[in-house]
Amino acid sequence: MSPTLLILAAGIGSRYGGLKQADGVGPAGEAVLDYSIFDAIRAGFGKVVFVIRRDIEEDMRSIFFDKWKSKVAIDYVFQEAMDLPGSFKAPQNRAKPWGTGHAIWTARKKIKGPFAVINADDFYGREAYFLASGFFGDTDNVLRNRYALIGYRLKNTLSEHGFVSRAECRTGEANHLSGIVERLKIKRDGSRVIYQDADGKPAPISENAMVSMNFWAFMPSIFEYLGQDLLRFLAADAQSLTAEFLLPNVIDGLIRAGKVEIPVLETGGQWFGMTYREDREIVRGKLLDLVHRKEYPSPIWG
Secondary structure, three states: OOOEEEEEOOOOOOOOOOOHHHOOOOOOOOOHHHHHHHHHHHOOOOEEEEEEOHHHHHHHHHHHHHHHOOOOEEEEEEOOOOOOOOOOOOOOOOOOOOOHHHHHHOOOOOOOOOEEEEEOOEEOOHHHHHHHHHHHOOHHHHHOOOOEEEEEEHHHOOOOOOOEEEEEEEEOHHHEEEEEEEEEEEEEEOOEEEEEOOOOOEEEOOOOOEEEEEEEEEOOHHHHHHHHHHHHHHHHHOOOOOOOOOHHHHHHHHHHOOOOOOEEEEOOOOOEEOOOOOHHHHHHHHHHHHHHOOOOOOOOOO
């Protein structure tokens, strides 16, 4: 069975100021997401599932679905605040999405086999998709219900225009993930890199720290784990207008409980993203350079 690519594209993009997942920054008007789909197809992925908001359905259909449906199977699901397990109800005025863990959980009915997860507005590089497909191609990984993380060095994932959030990874024997913790408001501060700790104070972090850019390789069992943790999360925060159910917190709990093995597959490929409006021209220049080097066609969809 060919793996599925699950694309998280329901973000509001408050720091960017618009629908950044559809912003045409490539030389022929391609979005960063178009390059992700292209890379996934050439790495052997057979289906793409989008997690989107209901209000952007028509835009996503015209910009992405119609262009790619002849080359790969396309499906989508809505991430909605009211889609919760059990008898939990979201506040009527809850506008903020419930977070990455909830976004993945919403696709539980669309995916039946191995799948990778990415953000819609991040460029991960060709190597990352081949690492994921190679991982799925190892029958032992499937039989042992292993997951995997595509890892990047923090220094290669920072924005020049403001702070970012990253999940810092700790590894143990055989480079397996031993812990993961969300670090907020990371930025360069002179010669060092800092983040905001739980008390709101600046704390140092190594620029060579391994971090997650939310590129995961999962088996369908993750949906059951997410559902169980989502129930626990909602027992405390169902009426919150801002609390988020974050994937790194779920993964960290699974590792500590010894329920999953997660090797970290480090890629030396180039990452860049669209966090801020000011990132746009940098991303445009990098994509143009990749096209000039014949690493991608233009237009990307052929």
